Amino acid sequence: MSEKRDYYEVLGVSKDATEDELKKAFRKKAMENHPDRNPDDPKAAEKFKEASEAYEILSDPQKRSSYDRFGFAGVQSDFSRVNARDFSTISDLFSSLFRDDFMGDDLFSMFFGGRQRRRPTGPQSGSDLLMNYEITFEDAVYGTKKVVDVPIKKECTECNGSGAQKGTSPETCKNCQGSGMETIERQMGFTRYISQQVCSTCRGKGEIVDKPCKGCKGSGRSKENEKIKLDIPPGVDSGFRLRIKSKGEEGRLGGGRGDLYVRLIVESHPFYKRQGDNIIVEILIPFPLAILGGNFTIPTPYGPEKIKIPKKTKEGSILRLQRKGIKRKTSYGMNYGDFLAVIHYEIPERMSEEEKELLEKLKDVMPFSVKQENLFKKLIEDSKQYEVDY
Ligand SMILES: [Zn+2]
Ligand SMILES: [Zn+2]
Structure with a gap:
């Protein structure tokens, strides 16, 4: 391995570069040299690792100050620790070092979005x-x-x-002799690290x-x-x-x-709503029908159905048509949901002359509530006791 280059030089930044400048410089280097983007340049992997190492040290204020004072001697052990793990690919190294920094980042997703498992030899089944x-x-x-x-x-x-x-x-890849894998050796202090990774020249294909x-x-x-x-x-x-x-x-x-x-x-439907295996509809009926009860025909996905509105149906009541909801096969057999009609009624906005006339008649014949009438009488009687002259 060649002489180690100064970390600032590796990233191409000055000694007083800010955190932001470091990050930008590293991203640029990482993108330029990421092995996945440089299948034809065996040096790219080395450069990528070099930039990763430089950024790993310089982005940590403690390590950076140690490096500034003591050079490589002050920080070497830190990077060896990271490097000592057996990373099967550069991507693994990259993600373990910078995952937090780049998670959700465009750079990160560019490298790891839709990442595929590479198997260098033997038949590969297609992806789902x-x-x-x-x-x-x-x-x-x-x-x-x-x-x-x-x-x-x-x-x-x-x-x-x-x-x-x-x-x-x-042609068969000369770097890996067609195996698709290469061995990387690093000397860190007194320790030598050996790791296997996907060939950086042919990206695991074994041929060029x-x-x-x-x-x-x-x-x-x-x-x-x-x-x-x-x-x-x-x-x-x-x-x-x-x-x-x-x-x-x-x-x-x-x-x-x-x-x-x-x-x-x-797609959602303008009338039918689904809830589990039930189909729910909201229907508006004329209010006399709610009071007097009667028949009403509503559309269902299986055709029109006559439903019986009971007398004195309250606003918001739910009428149920059994087994007229979703029908589907399950491992236990057929499953039938229900059809639920939520009943609504309201004061009509417009009325015909005939309707108005009928309502006027109704108004004249319809008594007050007996309960209320008795209460009113009592209150009027009571108030007489307190009659005072003003
Ligand atoms: Zn190769
Ligand atoms: Zn072709």
Whole structure:
């Protein structure tokens, strides 16, 4: 290993750089040199580690002042401690050092978002795919069959997945002799640390593509829409996941396809609401119907239903139609929810002449409450005792 460079020099900042300047400088270096972004530069990993180490020391005020006074001798042991753990990849080192700093950060997500497990040798099965799919309330109630276009990464037809331009073929990686793994040795004080990591030259593939295929830019894969049939059973709710076996991403080196998961999102309905397996509706009835009772027809997803409004139905009462809610198959057999109608009535805003006339008549014939009338009489009688002349 070459001579250790001064930490400030590594990050390209002055000795009196602020915390912010350090962070910015480190991000820049980290992005430039992250091995995942520099598969063709074996030095990048080394540079990335160097910058990580420099930032690890300088971002800690205590370590920084120790480094300022005593140089590497003042801080070396600290970094060795971190480094002593066996990190299988640079990413692991990076995340263990800076997770707190960058969690949720754009930089962090760029490196670790959708991180894949790399297996350098042997068949790799394709990843599972997850997609959201919106369906109407009715489709959720009755169940339906759909055909959807799913963009799936497939083996590039131009290079048959090798990633190499037509007529050329990938070469075995010289850094790892095709194993996809490399051994990193570090001398820290009196201790030598050895760790295995994914080859920084070929990123674990074991081979290097000299001239990348034009069709897929060297990735060996291209995105294609595949028509996939969905069989949506009756009674599904938002969040329900359909699993379509072997319709996920294609594998490599003979590995099978992953699965496709379709997460259903049920659109809301202007009239019907779902609560568990029950369907709830709010209905407004004429107030005389609430008082006198009678029949009322309401729409349900399974057709119109006549319901009987009992006499003296209170505002907010719930009428239940059994087994007219969500119907769905469970492992115990069919499950039936209920249909619930919440009854509302109010003073009408507009009335016809006929209605007004009838109400006037009602007003004349309808007595006060007997209870109230008796109370009134008593109060009037009582007040007579206190009659005074003013
Ligand atoms: Zn290709
Ligand atoms: Zn390699």
